[in-house]
Amino acid sequence: xxxxxxxxxxxxxxxxxxxxxxxxxxxxxxxxxxxxxxxxxxxxxxxxxxxxxxxxxxxxxxxxxxxxxxxxxxxxxxxxxxxxxxxxxxxxxxxxxxxxxxxxxxxxxxxxxxxxxxxxxxxxxxxxxxxxxxxxxxxxxxxxxxxxxxxxxxxxxxxxxxxxxxxxxxxxxxxxxxxxxxxxxxxxxxxxxxxxxxxxxxxxxxxxx
Amino acid sequence: xxxxxxxxxxxxxxxxxxxxxxxxxxxxxxxxxxxxxxxxxxxxxxxxxxxxxxxxxxxxxxxxxxxxxxxxxxxxxxxxxxxxxxxxxxxxxxxxxxxxxxxxxxxxxxxxxxxxxxxxxxxxxxxxxxxxxxxxxxxxxxxxxxxxxxxxxxxxxxxxxxxxxxxxxxxxxxxxxxxxxxxxxxxxxxxxxxxxxxxxxxxxxxxxx
Numbered sequence: 001x002x003x004x005x006x007x008x009x010x011x012x013x014x015x016x017x018x019x020x021x022x023x024x025x026x027x028x029x030x031x032x033x034x035x036x037x038x039x040x041x042x043x044x045x046x047x048x049x050x051x052x053x054x055x056x057x058x059x060x061x062x063x064x065x066x067x068x069x070x071x072x073x074x075x076x077x078x079x080x081x082x083x084x085x086x087x088x089x090x091x092x093x094x095x096x097x098x099x100x101x102x103x104x105x106x107x108x109x110x111x112x113x114x115x116x117x118x119x120x121x122x123x124x125x126x127x128x129x130x131x132x133x134x135x136x137x138x139x140x141x142x143x144x145x146x147x148x149x150x151x152x153x154x155x156x157x158x159x160x161x162x163x164x165x166x167x168x169x170x171x172x173x174x175x176x177x178x179x180x181x182x183x184x185x186x187x188x189x190x191x192x193x194x195x196x197x198x199x200x201x202x203x204x205x206x207x208x209x
Numbered sequence: 210x211x212x213x214x215x216x217x218x219x220x221x222x223x224x225x226x227x228x229x230x231x232x233x234x235x236x237x238x239x240x241x242x243x244x245x246x247x248x249x250x251x252x253x254x255x256x257x258x259x260x261x262x263x264x265x266x267x268x269x270x271x272x273x274x275x276x277x278x279x280x281x282x283x284x285x286x287x288x289x290x291x292x293x294x295x296x297x298x299x300x301x302x303x304x305x306x307x308x309x310x311x312x313x314x315x316x317x318x319x320x321x322x323x324x325x326x327x328x329x330x331x332x333x334x335x336x337x338x339x340x341x342x343x344x345x346x347x348x349x350x351x352x353x354x355x356x357x358x359x360x361x362x363x364x365x366x367x368x369x370x371x372x373x374x375x376x377x378x379x380x381x382x383x384x385x386x387x388x389x390x391x392x393x394x395x396x397x398x399x400x401x402x403x404x405x406x407x408x409x410x411x412x413x414x415x416x417x418x
Contacts, residue, residue, distance in 0.1 A: 013229060017227075020256070021222060021360065024256075025415075031254055031255060031256070046240060047259070049256060049258050050249060050258070120388065138392045139392070139394075151387035151389075152230075152391065155393075160394050169406060169407060172395050172407040173407050173408075173414055174411075176398065176411055177415070178359060178361045178398075179330065179359030179360055179399065180360075180391075181361075181396075181399045182365060182389075182393065182398070183347045185365065185368055186368070187390075188382070189387075189391070190385075190388065195381070197378060198378060198382050199385065201381070206234075
C-alpha cells in the first residue's frame with residue numbers, strides 16, 4: 001500500500017505528523033514523502049524534512065495525505081505542481097485526505113466541488129469560496145475523501161482512516177501504540193464558544209511571529 | 210528563548226512534532242534541532258528530518274525536549290552524545306522534558322533518580338530499572354522536569370509547558386491555533402483496561418513491521 005504524504009514549503013509539521021504516525025507503522029505500508037522536487041522541504045517553523053521523490057514519480061498512490069499551512073493563501077498560489085498532481089492522482093486513489101488547510105488544495109484541484117469538507121477554522125470562508133460545502137465537524141468523510149479540521153485533527157483523521165483501511169481492531173491497536181487517550185489541560189481547542197480574550201491573545205501571538 | 214529539540218536515529222516523529230507544534234510558533238522562541246551531528250536524521254518510519262547543529266553547539270538551552278523511540282533499548286546504548294549533553298545541559302535549563310521513552314534517556318543522564326516520571330506503557334519497567342519512580346499519569350511535572358507518556362501525550366505535555374512558560378491565556382491561544390479539541394474515534398489509547406484482543410493485534414502488527 002503506497003501512502004503519499006505531500007510536502008511543501010511552509011507546511012505545518014503536525015498536520016503531516018499526526019496521520020503519518022497513525023498510518024506509516026503498518027507493515028503493509030510504504031510511506032512516500034513527495035514534493036515538487038526531491039530534497040529538503042522547510043516547514044513553517046524552519047524545520048526541514050526530506051522529500052524522497054517528486055510528485056510525478058508516484059502518479060498512482062493508494063492513499064494521499066495533504067497537510068495544511070498557516071500561509072494558506074500563498075500556498076494556493078505557489079503549489080501548482082501539488083495541485084496538478086492531486087487532480088491527476090485522485091481518480092485512482094482509494095482515499096484522498098487532508099488536514100487543516102490542506103483541504104483548500106484539494107478544492108483547488110477540483111476534488112471538493114459541492115462536497116462536504118472541513119478545514120482550519122480560519123480558512124472556512126476560503127474553502128467555501130473554492131466550492132466546497134464547509135462543515136465544522138472535526139473529521140468529514142465523503143465518499144473517498146476525508147478532510148480534517150485544524151492541525152491536531154489529523155490524529156483523529158489518521159485513526160479514522162486506519163479503521164477504514166484495516167478494520168477497527170487494527171485501528172484500536174494503533175491507538176494503543178501511540179497512547180492516544182488525550183487529556184488537554186484546557187478546553188480552548190474550538191472556535192465555537194472560545195473566550196474572546198483567548199482569540200485576542202492568538203491575534204497578538206501571530207502578529208508578532 | 211532557546212528550545213532544543215533532541216533528534217536521533219529511530220526517534221518517533223510524533224513524539225517530537227507534538228510539543229514542537231505547541232512551542233515553536235511563539236515569537237520569543239528560537240527552535241534548535243540538535244543531534245550528534247548536523248545533517249539528516251532518520252526517524253523510525255524512514256522519514257528524514259534535518260538537525261541544524263550538533264548537541265555541543267548549544268550547551269545551555271532554556272528548554273530541552275527529548276522524544277522517544279520504539280527501539281528504546283538500542284537507543285539507550287547508542288545515544289551517548291545525547292545522554293552526555295543532557296547531563297551537562299540539565300542544570301542550567303529552565304525546563305527539561307521528554308515524551309514517550311525519551312524519559313529513559315533523561316534517567317540514563319542521571320536526571321530522574323528517585324523522581325516521579327512517566328514513559329510509554331511498554332517501557333515502564335525499563336524506566337523503573339533506571340531509578341525513576343514510575344507514574345502512569347499522562348503528564349508528570351516534578352520540579353523543573355516534565356515527562357509525558359507515549360507518543361501522542363507530547364501534545365498534552367507541550368500545552369502544559371506552554372502554560373508554564375507564558376501563562377494560561379497564551380497556552381489556550383496555542384490550543385485554539387492548533388484546534389486541539391481531540392475526538393478520538395475509539396477508547397483504546399491506554400494500557401489500563403484495554404481489550405486483550407487489541408493488545409494481541411498490536412503484537413501482530415509490531416512483529417510484522
